Amino acid sequence: MEIIKWSKDLETGVEAFDEEHKVLIDTINQVYSLMREGKREEAKKILIEKVAAYADKHFKHEEEVMERYNYPKDRLEGHKKMHHFFVNYLIETLLPEIEKGNEKKFNEALNFIVGWLIMHIKNMDADGYGKWFREKGIEVPDKMVEI
Ligand SMILES: [Fe+2]
Numbered sequence: 209m210e211i212i213k214w215s216k217d218l219e220t221g222v223e224a225f226d227e228e229h230k231v232l233i234d235t236i237n238q239v240y241s242l243m244r245e246g247k248r249e250e251a252k253k254i255l256i257e258k259v260a261a262y263a264d265k266h267f268k269h270e271e272e273v274m275e276r277y278n279y280p281k282d283r284l285e286g287h288k289k290m291h292h293f294f295v296n297y298l299i300e301t302l303l304p305e306i307e308k309g310n311e312k313k314f315n316e317a318l319n320f321i322v323g324w325l326i327m328h329i330k331n332m333d334a335d336g337y338g339k340w341f342r343e344k345g346i347e348v349p350d351k352m353v354e355i
């Protein structure tokens with residue numbers, strides 16, 4: 209069962225980031241499947257240990273690359289703020305509730321993650337740095353070794 213489907217409009221054109229986005233989406237779908245199968249404990253574990261940790265690493269990777277290629281400062285700052293908001297909200301607000309066994313919060317967290325991620329990848333990644341890199345003819349060779 210999938211809660212997010214990959215689509216062309218999520219493509220940034222930066223191979224490394226497209227792959228990382230796909231891993232994030234796959235992992236979220238895994239959480240969703242486990243929830244649907246009633247395996248809530250397993251789903252929580254993956255949400256906490258994989259999704260939150262992976263998102264954080266992925267964001268740092270994007271920020272590092274945007275900085276390296278001189279992405280306009282104001283846009284970079286705005287982008288970083290969005291990443292920061294997401295990680296903070298997830299880690300400081302949603303995850304503690306989930307860990308307390310608050311199931312309603314778990315569903316909320318999953319819906320929030322899906323909604324935010326799709327919007328962010330589309331508007332700030334693909335139509336943001338993706339478009340900018342394409343316009344500038346910049347090819348980002350980066351690959352994440354292990355995440
Ligand atoms: Fe991203």
Ligand SMILES: [Fe+2]
Pocket residue numbers: 267270287291328332333
């Ligand atoms: Fe981003």
